[in-house]
Amino acid sequence: MIGLLETGSGFWSAIIWVITVLVIGYVVIYIRNKGEDSYKKDSEQVKPFISGNPEGSKEGSHLSASHIYWGFTEALKGYYKPLIKMHTGNINDYSSWIVTVTVIVLIIIGVS
Amino acid sequence: MKLNKYFKKSLWVFHLNTGSCNGCDIEIVAGLTPRYDLERFGIKLVGSPKHADVLLVTGPVTEKMADRVKRVYEQVPDPKAVIVVGTCGTSGGVFHNSYILRGSVDKLIPVDVYVPGCPVRPENIINGVLQAWVKLEKLRESMKAVPVE
Numbered sequence: 001m002i003g004l005l006e007t008g009s010g011f012w013s014a015i016i017w018v019i020t021v022l023v024i025g026y027v028v029i030y031i032r033n034k035g036e037d038s039y040k041k042d043s044e045q046v047k048p049f050i051s052g053n054p055e056g057s058k059e060g061s062h063l064s065a066s067h068i069y070w071g072f073t074e075a076l077k078g079y080y081k082p083l084i085k086m087h088t089g090n091i092n093d094y095s096s097w098i099v100t101v102t103v104i105v106l107i108i109i110g111v112s
Numbered sequence: 113m114k115l116n117k118y119f120k121k122s123l124w125v126f127h128l129n130t131g132s133c134n135g136c137d138i139e140i141v142a143g144l145t146p147r148y149d150l151e152r153f154g155i156k157l158v159g160s161p162k163h164a165d166v167l168l169v170t171g172p173v174t175e176k177m178a179d180r181v182k183r184v185y186e187q188v189p190d191p192k193a194v195i196v197v198g199t200c201g202t203s204g205g206v207f208h209n210s211y212i213l214r215g216s217v218d219k220l221i222p223v224d225v226y227v228p229g230c231p232v233r234p235e236n237i238i239n240g241v242l243q244a245w246v247k248l249e250k251l252r253e254s255m256k257a258v259p260v261e
Contacts, residue, residue, distance in 0.1 A: 036189060038255075044186035049160045052128075052180030 122154030123245050126164035126188065130181055130217065131207075132171025135231035136198035140168065143234040155241060161187040166244050169217045172200040172207050178214040185221040191251035193224040193244040197237055202226045 005012040039045040047055050066073075073080055086097070129137055143150050144157065158164050161184045173181055185194065194217070199205040201217045208215075217223055224247050227240035 039189050044183055045162070045189055047187070049162055049184075049187055052177075052184045054179075054183070 122156070123166060123241065123248070124156060124158045124164050125166045125168050125241065126159075126161045126184070127157055127168045127170070128161075128181065128184055130169055130171045130177040130201065131174035131213070132198065132200060136170040136200075136229075139231045139234050140170070140197065140237060143237050148234050148238060150238060150241070161185075162189065164188050165192060165248055166241065167192060167194045167221075168197060168241075169194065169201050169223075170197045172204045172210075173214045173217055173220055174212055175214055178220060181217070181220050191248055191255055193248045193251070194221060195225045195227060195240050195244050196223050197227045197229075197232050197240065199228050199230045202228050205230060 003013075086093075127137070127140060140157075142148065150156070161167065165188075167185055167188050169181070185192075196202050196217045200207060204210075204213060204216050207213055214220065225240045225244045227236050229236055
């Protein structure tokens, strides 16, 4: 476990990993200690700067997945609005859509 | 090379406009242009009060800005100094009796240096910043004597 493990395509050594983690940890702690430590806890100094505005609730500032493609839906608003209206949640409406579209497709196939 | 005993580290300044007409703001920018070039002394404007040593306020405080001034002041780490640039921030200036004003800056936050003028000359702003710097270094020395909890 502690010794060197030859894998054929390299080697594995737990000791090297432990030393690496310790060195990186030391560097991280060193950099952290060089930072500003005189700020007052439980004051505005620990809150984010939002141009002087108060920090909103975490829920209010949550970014949902749909925000990622906001520009896409905004640009195609004219197309999406009627589609959203069609989504009534009523299975009878969906069935009638299937029947209607099938009829139209069959007519097109029959005519051509 | 040290210019004097107070020039120990760079001074970072956060500029806050609380309702200024932009006259003083333009003069602050003039202080950064090659003619005066404050940045050669390490004095520069920063984008967040959390990075600043000095809060530089221009303009009288409007009702909308009153809470924001206090919040931004609290977000500047200690030790800090506040400079008010311009007559409006100092006393309200020509807008002193406006219905939309809360008043001068010192009605909301403690002010260390006043730089009156309408607008202020860049030389006066530089003088004000240096006065704030001296005050800040003295404050730092006193804070070293009494460590922050």
